Amino acid sequence: MPLDPDLEGFLELAQMGRLSGKSSALHELDLALARTQFETTSQVLDPCPPGAINVTTLSIPTRDGQSIAARLYRADASDTALLPTLLFFHGGxxxxxxxxxxxxxxxxxxxxxxxxxxxxxxxxxxxxxxPTAVHDALDAANWLAEQATALHLDNQRVTLAGDSVGATLATVLAITAVKQPQALHLKPRAQLLFYPVTDTSRQRDSHRRYAQDYLLETATLEWFYHHYSADPAQHLDWRVSPLLASGLGELAPAYVSLAEYDPLFDEGLEYARLLEASGTSVTLKVQQGLTHDFLRMGGIVADVEAIYTAVDRWLASL
Incomplete structure (x- = not known):
């Protein structure tokens, strides 16, 4: 399917910015500027998200004596109800x-x-x-298991969720729940995976098909991976590359949502097939005409609203 026309227009503007020297790919920037540029894109991609949401700032202790910030989001009308919870890890x-x-x-x-x-x-x-990100994710999940009642959350109905490497962290927790259940103090009811990174050890055809000009670039992925795990041997660790996990049993039901024009498409599809082969219930959605990061595009792509509606329906069916 052709690129979504609104998204295509946005990408053309981005390409013009690069050609004119007004903007650069993330991997061409120093770290501080790359982080600032990524933050700025959020204001462009979705400037008017829902406002009637109660957002609470929290602090979660980590195993090394530090703490990480967190936010709890609830619709205003649900302030006191004991709600199912999405434990959501951001991409980047x-x-x-x-x-x-x-x-x-x-x-x-x-x-x-x-x-x-x-x-x-x-x-x-x-x-x-x-493995700091993995440890922080595990610590956050275990903190949620302990604090859920005080926060009016149901720790028996926790869905592990994320986009891009956030989805990778969600997969790692879902695998941990089966392979190392003593390390995770809750049993996830489901996993919600948007365009996950599942194998950093090698490139596939989609890395070459969509290497440049489709928002996320293959060179940027390699830049990310080098910063996160400079030791090549670590890329074979299933906590970095879940597609390489061996001996998987049945995991929590998975909703896997991929973008057609994404360097990560092939490995995401392979991971969905691996889950199916393990006996895991999989709902696979390929978002035609869209690129990586489509969840953040509510302000420029009309079809994104329907993606969120479909997710709500799937969660309600569990």
Whole structure:
């Protein structure tokens, strides 16, 4: 299917900016500027997310004596109800991204009032390389298991969720729940995976088909991976590359949503097939005409609203 016309227009403007020297790909920037540029795109992609959301700022302790910030999102009408919860991890290649850059996604996921969203701000590379993000994600999940009642959340109905490497963290927790159940103090009811990174050890055809000019670039992915796990051997660790996990049993039901024009498309499709082969219930959605990061595009792509509606329906069916 051709690119969504509104998205195509946005990408053309981005390409013109690069040709004129007014903008650069993330991997061409220094770290601080790359983070700032990524934050700025959120204001362009989705400037008016739902406003009637109660957002609470929280602090989650980590195993090394530090703490990470988090936000709890609830629709105003659901302030006191015991709600199912999405534990949502933001994308950004473990290097960029924040609670602010993904605020619009969390608001949209919470807007129906059918579930709350807890978003932890795991620590970023290269200051905090692998496995810090994995440890922070596990610590956040275990904190949620302990604190859920006080927050009016149901820790028996937790869905692990994320986009891009945030989805990778969600997959790692879902696998941990089966392979190392003693390490995770809750049993996820489902996993919600948007365009996940599943194998950093090699490139596939989609990395070459969509290497440039489709928002996320293959060179940027490699830049992310180098910052997160500079040791090549780490790329074979299933906590970095879940597609390489061996001996998988049945995991929590998975909703896998991929973008047609995404360097990560092929590995995402392979991961969905791996889950099916393990006996896991999989709902696979390919968003035709869209690129990586479509969840943040509510302000420029009309079809994004329907994507969130479909997610709400799937969660309600669990």
């Amino acid at each position: 290649g473990y290097v960029v991204g924040s609670l602010d850059s993904h605020d619009s996604i969390c608001r949209r996921l919470a807007a129906s009032g059918c579930q709350a969203v807890l978003a932890p701000a795991y620590r970023l590379a290269p200051q905090y390389p692998f």
